[in-house]
Amino acid sequence: MRVLAALPYLCLGLWLATAAAAAPDVPESAYGEAAVEAGEPRVEARLLVESESVRPGEALRVGVLLTLDRGWHVYWRNSGQSGLATRLDWKIQGAEVGAIEWPFPGVFREADGLITTYGYANEVLLISEARFAPDAREGDAPVLVDASFLVCEVQCIPGEAKLARSVRVSQADALPDPELHALFEEWQARVPRAADALGVELEAVYSLSAVRPGDSFRAALAARARDGAPLEAGTREAVNAFVPDLIEGVELAVTGARQPEFLAGGLLLSLDGRAAVDAPKGPADRLRGVLALERDGGPAYVEVDLPLPRAPAGADVSAIPSPWLETPPPDPALAVPFWQAILLALAGGLILNLMPCVLPVLALKVFALPEIAHRDRAGVIRHGAAYFAGVLATMLALALVVAALRAAGTSVGWGFQFQEPLFVAAISAVLVVFALNLFGVFEIGFDATALANAGAQATGARRSFFEGLLAVVLATPCSAPFLGTAIGFAFASPAPTIVAIFLAIGVGLAAPFVLVTLVPGLARFVPRSGPWMLHLRAGLGFALLGTCVWLLWIMGRSAGAGAQTALLAYLVVLAAGVWAFGALQRAERTHVARAAGLSIALLAALGLAALPVAEARPVADAAAPEGKLGGAPFSREAVSAALAAGRPVFVYFTADWCLTCKVNEHAVLSDTRIASALAERGFVTLVGDWTRRDESIRAELARFGKAGVPLYLVYSPGAPDRPAVLPELLTVDLFLNALRAAAPEKEKTT
């Protein structure tokens, strides 16, 4: 369908290519070369007439065909923010020549969108209609045109071509050249026409009841087909579908294009407008421009001419809210197609292996290699498979929990489980138990024969599965490059998509280790296991206890010192229970050990549930940021207020359980250069702390297509709706550049 819809353009493109290769032959006087640079003309101009003869009282299409060197362009009737409109001065004996019928122009953006211009690249035929007087003298009538234009690539060259030829005015039948006729028709088809004639209805709404000099405003332009046919943007980039005319004292920029449900197939363009502080000298109360639409797979070009209410300076105007003017949240489900989200998820999962959150588990896996590498190949692969299964199963479980929570009406984000103190407590318990296992306090399982082999089987497949689980659990508080978009996509999608994306992340996360296990002859690259392995195991156990320190810190920050102490006490008791279990195991009292194991597990679960963490809330100042950055708490209102006061704003979203956030905060945000740049440029710094659940922060993250922290936004007061979104992994230079771009150095207040 899409391919079919594109066919007309493709044909037009091919046709243009062939046409450009063979421009029509014209008399020597009707051909000119202009804008010569380094001995090369950048523009060829040809004066074309649709027919060599015309009857008195009839109209004849005449035109100037400009053929440009690759990369150069000439300008439309509104050249935009630089450039100069192309001009044609016609003189045709016995005829009145109408205005140029401008084909729909292209949009050129320079300097990262700072400068927008409108015009034509490659080739354009600018047609005018010459209407011969009924009493036009028969015989040869001279046709003269003086074409002047500015042609720009990077540099600009003014060009001029004075072209001349003649047409025969006679009563004989006009015989248009079929090729020329086709050329005129092709270009005429790209000339916008009145909306009525095309069966299109146009409507514009403005954020102000009237625009006064100096006002900034938003506008929305809607196009609907009278027959209800769906309309799409008729340009490759939808924001280029509307090209505004020059409106005295008003600058317009198209900021978006969408097909909202309330327009039922119609196209809605969002515009930002700024009125000059001078009162317009002439009438400037129309919104004029041209619109390119695609309807039923074909192009439709529409002239836009709608009222634009103006008011003198100081007049009372009111703000008009309208759903048309609301900036739709950038919908991540639209931002990337599904297959791309899956690829991003895979890449994000891979990168997660390098994020600080996952490093302890990764270390565990790396150090486990010597142990498993020297086993039989099947065993190694079984290990890889178990780890893989562990990762995927946990991801699946996580996806289902997310989907279930959402079905129950609770919106959560990536890493949401760390907002739950009980979860933090449970993970600490798991890590402690795991560490004790590595210390050799007990072995997993009850089977005495398996236990006898425990030394040889230091890392069972079961443990690999468990390590997969742990990797996922520890990976989730981190967002990462690529991952942010993928999980943003997942969290805004239906349940099956969530599952698919989460599984893809899991595949990416597990991939490096699994691939290593598949390498044949792995054993040759790693040292043979031996008694030193026992020491290594103990070392890894301490690494896991280190991770516990982090979790305890989170607990302290999110639920207070009381909860932290309770958790520590619980962990000590748990460790004692596990030690007792291990002692029974070593005494080979299998049945007693089994009973003891089960009761310890039960007691541990009960104890966990009884931990006084859920209700605990920290004292307000406990959350004072220890980084040098600080900042007031985030709220949408605080952002708006600061921007309205002309201050640039830096917003960062963080959480204590987000190690990536903490790394950025310590390595980058607390850099003195950053602090002084923020101060010098008058930045207001706001911090959204997502350590605990917070619906407003979740919603703000979702607005930017994210479902997790960190998120860094730099707002410029000049563009309050369009903050710069910085990547998840910051560098000082990148951050400084973003600050500079948003706010030039603040004037010294002396």
Add this chain to the structure above:
Amino acid sequence: MTRWLVALAALSLVAAATDAPTIGKPAPAFNGTDETGAKHSLADYEGKAVVLEWTNPDCPFVARHYEADTMEKLAATLGAKEVVWLAVNSTHSNTADDTKKWKAEQGFTYATLQDADGSIGKAYGAKTTPHMYVIDAQGILRYRGAIDDDPSGSNAAPKNYVDSAVAAVLAGSSPDPSDTKSYGCSVKYRN
């Protein structure tokens, strides 16, 4: 297909958000170096009206005005009234030597700030060469836009907006017009 293009386009606009300063508000401060290496900052000229002229000798619009001595003459006339005239070249490929050569050819005396990184240009939202800004003695931006009302250079006696804006500023009144559409080549910023 179209829908994600829309979203992509919207995202690219998000990245490119900069805006011009406002008439009647303090003009953006700048610290610049001219072709001789001398430093200029807006604060240095407190108490004097300042004209900023965005320039690029390779631009035919600029060349036309220098051929007609539009800038040189006006700068000299205003200079006699203690008005500071500074040219700014934000062309990414421009060097101080280029400026010196151009200055020698044209024989003007005012300094040209070397803004090859475009920071001053972007702070002012300069889009074309020429693009003119008039700042009053208190550092308030009073005029921005075209040098005159003759984009195509076809008018024998164009109305010079900068001349009238400075006259208004010196007389303590508000320029009219104060906010016009500049014309010319685009500023060749480093992309």
